[in-house]
Amino acid sequence: MQTKLRRPALRPVRVERPALYAHLTTGQLQKLTLVVAPAGFDKTALVSGWLGERPAGWLALDGADNEPARFWRYLIAALQTLAAPVGVTALAMLGANPPPPPEALLTSLVNDLAAGDGPLYLVLDDYHLIENPAIHDALAFFIEHMPARLHLVLLSRSDPPLPLAGWRASGQLQELRQADLCFSLAEAAEFLNEVMGLALMPAQVEQLAERTEGWVAGLQLAALSLQGHKDPTAFVAAFSGSHRFVMDYLLDEVLLRQSEPVRR
Structure with missing residues (x-):
């Protein structure tokens, strides 16, 4: 479904937010940016506007993506919009019966990403809709091991059950919260x-x-x-x-x- 991989279009007339864009730019040196706020705080438009011409994959999540194989197929498809050869082996592994352990699949994906050059960005929108602990665990493994060229952005209405405290303490997490997103x-x-x-x-x-x-x-x-x-x-x-x-x-x-x- 290509609509899930399409970055939302920006309004032709909008409020530019240079201070928040600068905050996001600082955070791209870390592994993960987390943007958490309730509905209606323009999380999606903010991040889409900040990305501009950056090479970014986008995945709009929904409740059906709680099935692990579906989740990872779409995530790989989003990455392939940036670098087509990425994840070919991992996709084949997803089709195996029985499938391999998530760590094996994700190690293959990480190795593919590490083989390329240049920065990449991946946005997972509406991550609060993901409730499957197996996906949270696998995503945490992916974040821990993904190469420095990839920066992940999670947009959510609530904090995801990921090891945020550890990433925060190690300087690998950038955060924007409701108070940051309110209009002045x-x-x-x-x-x-x-x-x-x-x-x-x-x-x-x-x-x-x-x-x-x-x-x-x-x-x-x-x-x-x-x-x-x-x-x-x-x-x-x-x-x-x-x-x-x-x-x-x-x-x-x-x-x-x-x-x-x-x-x-």
């Missing part, structure tokens, strides 16, 4: 007035930025509502987290994805 007041003004085409006064921008706490999706939902509103001042004064559009988003993107006990 200046970014909120640029987003609302330039990207979304509004003409809000500074005080109105400040109110919306404060009430959404810089949450990108909240600002976008507010802007969409404002585009059809005759009285922006009244709307901004009344806007809150209980606004219908915000509640619909939270219901669709957050609450309905939780387990039954959490929804209660």
Whole structure:
């Protein structure tokens, strides 16, 4: 499915975030960058914008990727968009019956990657959808042994069950969290007035930025509502987290994805 391997397109008009791009660039010297924040914080757009023309593979994960062979086939396919010969032996090993131990397959893949030159980037988007401990264990092995030319970026709504503490202590982990991704007041003004085409006064921008706490999706939902509103001042004064559009988003993107006990 080629759509899983396609890097998301960027909006032609968007808020550039040079400080975060610089942070990500610093982190490329480490093995892993972890970007963790709830839905609607623009994780995907941020990383896609930062990558620019860098040689990057992209894999959009879903729940079906919890089957280990499927997961590794897609990951190898993403790497092959950068270097076609990579993973040929590993793919053949995945088709064996019975399949070899994950360490053998991944050692072959690591050796293929180490044989090439030049930096490579691989993004695994929506990693929070992966719940299979066997995949977590195998990915940890891969990260521990992958060559320095490869930099892995994980986008997730929660911390993955990987040995993050050890990588953090050894200086092999770069992190961006929700607090890092919130729009500043200046970014909120640029987003609302330039990207979304509004003409809000500074005080109105400040109110919306404060009430959404810089949450990108909240600002976008507010802007969409404002585009059809005759009285922006009244709307901004009344806007809150209980606004219908915000509640619909939270219901669709957050609450309905939780387990039954959490929804209660």
